[in-house]
Amino acid sequence: MARQSISFTEPNDKWLNEQVDNQEYSSKSEVVNDLIRQARNQQIEIDWIKAKLEKAEKSGFTNDSKEQILAQAKSLNE
Structure with a gap:
């Protein structure tokens, strides 16, 4: 896995920390990868x-x- 060093603004860093603190993710890297x-x-x-x-x-x-068009669009998510 490639390692990167990135900087976040204070509000973004706070939000990332909240995701980890709420146990939504185990790390900031996991949050960023999911995004x-x-x-x-x-x-x-x-x-x-x-x-x-x-x-x-x-x-x-x-x-x-x-309805057919909507079904085609929804099939992309499967």
Whole structure:
């Protein structure tokens, strides 16, 4: 595992410490890694939405229902 040295603002450091103190996480590193994982997953969803929008703009209209579109979006999280 790569080691990094990073600095936090006081409010962010306080929040990180609270997460560890509340036993949500065992260390600040664990909190930061979880936040990065969440951001990466969020970026995957954003990229998927962008791709769907670009495809829709180029193709015109879709025959998919809003329920089908929602189901497709939710399947990304599985």
